[in-house]
Amino acid sequence: MTKDDLNGSITPESIGTKDRKLIDQFLELRQSYQAIEQQIEHDLRTPLDHYQQKRLFYLDVSDLTHFRLNFFDTVGYFLRESLATTYHLEIWDRQTHQKRRYSLDDLQQITRWQVEQGTAVETIAYGRLGYRVRRTFDIYNRRLYVTKTEFFDKDEQLPLIDGLMLLQQELNDHTLWIRGNILRIKDFT
Numbered sequence: 001m002t003k004d005d006l007n008g009s010i011t012p013e014s015i016g017t018k019d020r021k022l023i024d025q026f027l028e029l030r031q032s033y034q035a036i037e038q039q040i041e042h043d044l045r046t047p048l049d050h051y052q053q054k055r056l057f058y059l060d061v062s063d064l065t066h067f068r069l070n071f072f073d074t075v076g077y078f079l080r081e082s083l084a085t086t087y088h089l090e091i092w093d094r095q096t097h098q099k100r101r102y103s104l105d106d107l108q109q110i111t112r113w114q115v116e117q118g119t120a121v122e123t124i125a126y127g128r129l130g131y132r133v134r135r136t137f138d139i140y141n142r143r144l145y146v147t148k149t150e151f152f153d154k155d156e157q158l159p160l161i162d163g164l165m166l167l168q169q170e171l172n173d174h175t176l177w178i179r180g181n182i183l184r185i186k187d188f189t
Contacts, residue, residue: 082128
């Protein structure tokens, strides 16, 4: 295939044997992936998208940090500016016995750090409101799986749903995004 082929001059008749073999290999891999995904979703009794959309797992530490950096560049920017929101991530590596703590400004440093087994705890503190959301992840084979989500009002732990409802009420006063149903409370956590 040449640069000219990408400009629209390639036709079905012009796909050569070598290209067909590569495309065939790609389609076989895609079909295998889809079959595996269907089996996993059958066993889980729910689509994998459910877990991804609720952020119940991450590919690795860099996947989590990438998500949080994007979050704080968009919706989280409003939270930082108007509510003095801060973010901290603590990681305990069970193999090296290292413990590290990162602020939002430090997240870029850890995008390449691979942790095979350990624990990660992220904390979002909504400074002016006195609320904190803390998520704990088990790290296994580099993957992060949520094991616990907690909500605190100052130092008092509240049931998660009650805490999120409090946060939503407070945010209603500070943003049209929730009042207008553009964003949901989970988009702020």
